[in-house]
Amino acid sequence: MSPVLTDLTAAEIRRRVASREASCEELIRAHLDRLAAVEPAIGALLVTLEDRALDRARAQDRALAAGAEAGPLAGVPVVVKDLLNITGLATTCGSRILEGYRPPFTATAVARLEDAGAIVIGKANMDEFAMGSSTERSGFRPTRNPWDPTRVPGGSSGGSAAAVAAHMAPMALGSDTGGSIRQPAAFCGVVGLKPSYGRVSRYGLVAFASSLDQVGPLARTVDDIARVATVLCGQDPRDSTSAALDVPDFAAAVAREPEGLRIGVPWAVLEGVETETLARFREALGSLEAAGASVVEVELPHLPHAVATYYIVATAEASSNLARYDGVRYGHRAPGIIDLEEMYGRTRDEGFGPEVKRRVILGTFVLSSGYYDAYYLRAQKVRTLIRRDFERAFESCDAVATPTTPTAAFRMGEKTADPLQMYLEDIFTVPANLAGIPGLSLPCGLAGGLPVGLQLLGRPFDEETLLHCGAVFQRVTRHHELTPPEPSSTGQQA
Amino acid sequence: MTVAEQSFSGLLAEYEPVIGLEVHAQLLTRTKLFCSCPNRFGDPPNTNVCPVCLGLPGALPVLSREAVSLAMRAALATHCTVQEESIWARKNYFYPDLPKGYQISQYEKPLALEGWVEIPGEGGGTRRVRLQRIHMEEDAGKLLHEGFPWSAEKSGVDFNRGGVPLIEMVTHPDLRGPEDAFEYLSALKAILLYIEASDCNMEEGSLRCDANVSVRRRGAEAYGTRTEIKNLNSFRHVARALEHEIARQVAVIESGGEVVQETRLWNADRGETASMRSKEEAHDYRYFPEPDLPPLRVTAEWTEEVQHSLPELPPERRRRFTEEHGLPDYDAGVLTQSRAVADYFESVARETGDAKAASNWVMNDVLRKLKEDDADIAECRVTPESLGRLVKLIEGGTISGKIAKDVFEKMWTSGEGPQAIVEREGLVQLSDEDALQATVAEVLEASPDQVAAYRGGKKAAIGWFVGQVMKKTGGKANPRVVNTLLKKALDS
Numbered sequence: 001m002s003p004v005l006t007d008l009t010a011a012e013i014r015r016r017v018a019s020r021e022a023s024c025e026e027l028i029r030a031h032l033d034r035l036a037a038v039e040p041a042i043g044a045l046l047v048t049l050e051d052r053a054l055d056r057a058r059a060q061d062r063a064l065a066a067g068a069e070a071g072p073l074a075g076v077p078v079v080v081k082d083l084l085n086i087t088g089l090a091t092t093c094g095s096r097i098l099e100g101y102r103p104p105f106t107a108t109a110v111a112r113l114e115d116a117g118a119i120v121i122g123k124a125n126m127d128e129f130a131m132g133s134s135t136e137r138s139g140f141r142p143t144r145n146p147w148d149p150t151r152v153p154g155g156s157s158g159g160s161a162a163a164v165a166a167h168m169a170p171m172a173l174g175s176d177t178g179g180s181i182r183q184p185a186a187f188c189g190v191v192g193l194k195p196s197y198g199r200v201s202r203y204g205l206v207a208f209a210s211s212l213d214q215v216g217p218l219a220r221t222v223d224d225i226a227r228v229a230t231v232l233c234g235q236d237p238r239d240s241t242s243a244a245l246d247v248p249d250f251a252a253a254v255a256r257e258p259e260g261l262r263i264g265v266p267w268a269v270l271e272g273v274e275t276e277t278l279a280r281f282r283e284a285l286g287s288l289e290a291a292g293a294s295v296v297e298v299e300l301p302h303l304p305h306a307v308a309t310y311y312i313v314a315t316a317e318a319s320s321n322l323a324r325y326d327g328v329r330y331g332h333r334a335p336g337i338i339d340l341e342e343m344y345g346r347t348r349d350e351g352f353g354p355e356v357k358r359r360v361i362l363g364t365f366v367l368s369s370g371y372y373d374a375y376y377l378r379a380q381k382v383r384t385l386i387r388r389d390f391e392r393a394f395e396s397c398d399a400v401a402t403p404t405t406p407t408a409a410f411r412m413g414e415k416t417a418d419p420l421q422m423y424l425e426d427i428f429t430v431p432a433n434l435a436g437i438p439g440l441s442l443p444c445g446l447a448g449g450l451p452v453g454l455q456l457l458g459r460p461f462d463e464e465t466l467l468h469c470g471a472v473f474q475r476v477t478r479h480h481e482l483t484p485p486e487p488s489s490t491g492q493q494a
Numbered sequence: 495m496t497v498a499e500q501s502f503s504g505l506l507a508e509y510e511p512v513i514g515l516e517v518h519a520q521l522l523t524r525t526k527l528f529c530s531c532p533n534r535f536g537d538p539p540n541t542n543v544c545p546v547c548l549g550l551p552g553a554l555p556v557l558s559r560e561a562v563s564l565a566m567r568a569a570l571a572t573h574c575t576v577q578e579e580s581i582w583a584r585k586n587y588f589y590p591d592l593p594k595g596y597q598i599s600q601y602e603k604p605l606a607l608e609g610w611v612e613i614p615g616e617g618g619g620t621r622r623v624r625l626q627r628i629h630m631e632e633d634a635g636k637l638l639h640e641g642f643p644w645s646a647e648k649s650g651v652d653f654n655r656g657g658v659p660l661i662e663m664v665t666h667p668d669l670r671g672p673e674d675a676f677e678y679l680s681a682l683k684a685i686l687l688y689i690e691a692s693d694c695n696m697e698e699g700s701l702r703c704d705a706n707v708s709v710r711r712r713g714a715e716a717y718g719t720r721t722e723i724k725n726l727n728s729f730r731h732v733a734r735a736l737e738h739e740i741a742r743q744v745a746v747i748e749s750g751g752e753v754v755q756e757t758r759l760w761n762a763d764r765g766e767t768a769s770m771r772s773k774e775e776a777h778d779y780r781y782f783p784e785p786d787l788p789p790l791r792v793t794a795e796w797t798e799e800v801q802h803s804l805p806e807l808p809p810e811r812r813r814r815f816t817e818e819h820g821l822p823d824y825d826a827g828v829l830t831q832s833r834a835v836a837d838y839f840e841s842v843a844r845e846t847g848d849a850k851a852a853s854n855w856v857m858n859d860v861l862r863k864l865k866e867d868d869a870d871i872a873e874c875r876v877t878p879e880s881l882g883r884l885v886k887l888i889e890g891g892t893i894s895g896k897i898a899k900d901v902f903e904k905m906w907t908s909g910e911g912p913q914a915i916v917e918r919e920g921l922v923q924l925s926d927e928d929a930l931q932a933t934v935a936e937v938l939e940a941s942p943d944q945v946a947a948y949r950g951g952k953k954a955a956i957g958w959f960v961g962q963v964m965k966k967t968g969g970k971a972n973p974r975v976v977n978t979l980l981k982k983a984l985d986s
Binding site for chain 1: 545548549550551552553554555556557584586588590593594595596651778780781782785786787788
């Protein structure tokens, strides 16, 4: 067993805490020290919650000493994407417009983790309001990829993925509207799960696109993902879109053998994938086959329309969801203006970044009278077709596999000038959000020295099969054990 | 008839108004539509608020079944068909009283479709005003422009009303004048009160009305261009505003102009409507299905359950009052305006067995006193049982009708039963002939001139004698007995 506490999995941390081999305080301190050392070079967090985390660690240690039972995530440090509310703590969504806003309630997802003994050590950087694929669209600063500081960590949950990859924490919470957990997980070489729509409560998750958003975990092993998912999932009476379904013990699924697993691959849509990335994907399929799974070809004929569909549905909902940031009640308000319309305009102009403005304008347009049918309604119809594509595919397989992204992490600044190029990053990830199905991204090796991901998509509410498949993959490969170079070797970045 | 009224009826001879009304009614729920904050009027600003009704980032709506049930009551009571599936939609616009920047409403698939409300028709009959739809939505907050130390510089917003459940009831263009509109609103209000769906308090804004108005030449088939009139916050204003708007539109047409499709605001102080925004300036609300709420599904069982829980409604009750109790239609109409009044009347009628007497007492005395006191029948201290006993005391000859009015006044203030008052104050009517004989003799003896006049043929003087006897007995003498005794004495 590695002597370095920050290399431990969540499962091992919990074991040590439960057996009193290590105290929560000791574990939290180790991660806070690690964070202090590597964070300046990466910039994964918007805020470190040192005092709060240590207070909670000590409180948990006292409770354990007094005989309390250790929760399923006892003592596990966790980083939370900064669009999940925590009572009294600034929640910025990576935006200037939420300047000074402190929510009076905690997101259900965070509350469930904390109730299970997890300790939040920081809030992670992100593209503003989760709109972006590189974390360069944060209203505060970009986050760097721990594998190469000149490259992006992906986005929008780039801070969460980078923090896990750099061992600041063994797990993190992100949100995924079109790939925002899976794509940064792939770019940073960690595991990311987007649960089925309705699996995890959205209460307290600041909305980007309500019909697509899901909260999900990032970690370094599938086993840890399974443990945290068991805690995270389940119906919440405060979210009317959360599903009234029982949550299986995902950790049990992880232990099963792969017999009979059928993996479907939509070869026809993988044309544009970069050569090395495609090679890692083929090798990953080979590993699964070697472990006993079978690989079949499936068709997803409407997949080429997914990105366009996504950018209509998501921006339409976003234009409405972001209307509340108007300077009237909280957050930024442009000062010294008497006229109401002008106050709205100036506040939003000053508070929102260019990508958010672009999407709000696009969304407003697709919903406007005379265009609604041609865009929004049509997009909803295509969405139904994409859902049906998957239903048909799952008649002949248990999980659909694709590379998570067409390439490994791109360079900072490489795609910021060309939003369309940036949007195409999402080609393999957005279909899962449109169809409401679960998606898991697993590290499957390096392409050009950078991690790339294997994505597995499952039937609605069948996270179990994905975790089972992912665990099998991690039993037969060692990609998840690869770690990025220490930041000191690449030098501290400005 | 005033000059204005004359000219209005004059223009109605040539032009026919076509009116449709949109009525918003706040539902009498315990909580708001999408959160558990109390739905209560009059509390200090921003005390009944939470993350959900303040639209804080990350908060989500959870539908109140209670509100849906009340809306279904309103739908079924107006003969609408409750839809198995209705869809929540976002209506997007910016305003400081709208915390999310959108209102959760229903648009393409509302809760209920196609019903009607009965209003009085020509020749004592009834007529149906058809309803197009009823949909549910949340109310907005309220801007506070005055009454605060800082009101000179800025306005505040009170979100207590934000998220309160509303139903919007939209008629077809079936109304043909201000009179119709008044009748429709009265009938609708009576129904909503009966089923306890809304308190319909226009002053507190729990009932609000917008009107779509156009005019056309009598005999024409096509509708004229319509305007929408907003801010009609009392029944009287609705009638006045419609009258004004109809006259305005006719004047525009008569002078060779064209009515412009627009939204106009009623200004009650100036007694006129003024243009608020044109068709071109109309908001594009960018409605789309609310992704935070699944479609509302109403099972047949739920509809049936609500249907069975409905009380007898005003039109049926009115008919029954005329048929079963033999009341004049006018009485039946007045008594069935409110369910509590109708219940009260029926209790009194049951107690006395004399529906007409009960109706007279309730209409002339109880309702008059309530109006004087500006009180509700629920606060009335005279129970229907004791009013019934009072009526029986008259009918049994124990007290006179005149004394009964005094007793009623005392009952009204003290809440005592009639028996106790009559006994304590010695108000029992004197019907005993022997006891009254002496007083009659006294009166005749003291008034020889009047006796002579009567006997000389001035028979009408009998009333004066009765009055004298009543005066001497403090009003307690039974006038019928006195009359008989006097006649016997004078005519002998």
